[in-house]
Amino acid sequence: MSGKDRLAIFPSRGAQMMMKIRLAGAQKGHGLLKKKADALQMRFRMILGKIIKTKTLMGDVMKEAAFSLAEAKFATGDFNQVVLQNVTKAQIKIRTKKDNVAGVTLPVFESYQDGSDTYELAGLARGGQQLAKLKKNYQSAVKLLVELASLQTSFVTLDDVIKITNRRVNAIEHVIIPRVERTLAYIISELDELEREEFYRLKKIQDKKRVIKQKAEARKAELIAAGIDIHNTGNMLDEGDDDVLF
Numbered sequence: 001m002s003g004k005d006r007l008a009i010f011p012s013r014g015a016q017m018m019m020k021i022r023l024a025g026a027q028k029g030h031g032l033l034k035k036k037a038d039a040l041q042m043r044f045r046m047i048l049g050k051i052i053k054t055k056t057l058m059g060d061v062m063k064e065a066a067f068s069l070a071e072a073k074f075a076t077g078d079f080n081q082v083v084l085q086n087v088t089k090a091q092i093k094i095r096t097k098k099d100n101v102a103g104v105t106l107p108v109f110e111s112y113q114d115g116s117d118t119y120e121l122a123g124l125a126r127g128g129q130q131l132a133k134l135k136k137n138y139q140s141a142v143k144l145l146v147e148l149a150s151l152q153t154s155f156v157t158l159d160d161v162i163k164i165t166n167r168r169v170n171a172i173e174h175v176i177i178p179r180v181e182r183t184l185a186y187i188i189s190e191l192d193e194l195e196r197e198e199f200y201r202l203k204k205i206q207d208k209k210r211v212i213k214q215k216a217e218a219r220k221a222e223l224i225a226a227g228i229d230i231h232n233t234g235n236m237l238d239e240g241d242d243d244v245l246f
Contacts, residue, residue: 006183011190019184026180030172037165039102044158051151058144065137072130090114092142099154104161109150111143 009015093114099106 006179006186009183009187011187011194013191016184016187016191019180019187023177023180023184026172026177030169030177033165033169033172036102037162037169040104040158040162040165043101044155044162047151047155047158051148051155054144054148054151058141058148061137061141061144065134065141068130068134068137072134075130092139094146101158104158106154106157107150108154109146111146113139 007019009019091113092111095110095112097108097110099108
């Protein structure tokens, strides 16, 4: 295992505990991000379906509005200049709201009519039915345009957020979690090796003490056989009992 495959950390019990906590946090974060990505994908597919449906409807509405304009011009003549000269403010306005999806703020546009119809008396002379139909069709077209703009904005916003979230999910799943797991495995293997070395060291110390004890007993037996009083020669049998460190 190379150093690039794991984190540079000194193997210890504290480091092992820290890596376990870090691994649990990474796994929990991965799960939460995965749920967020799934929720965003669900809303993304729903918005995509609405965009397709709205664009299809938009084509029919714009076609109907174009025919209405042609009918109104045929019935009343060219009235564009009259409308442009009398327009002082927009009757259909837009307000913005916010929608929250898994922590992502999406802008939502809504159209509404501000004030009464300025041209409610238009068409009394001629072409009144065609003008009323024309206004109705273009109002529907404007509302659909606003709805489509709102869906397109949410679509683009969600697309960017989903890409970022998926990159984070993949980074945690394929880089961070494996690296922490390899680091944890390295720490465990090093600690096991240290335990084996400590066991071997203690075993060697016990063997050394046993040899010293056997020598002392043999020396004591020799002194007794030679008729020497061992009670007055206690220091002669003491060869030391210090632990030997390897």
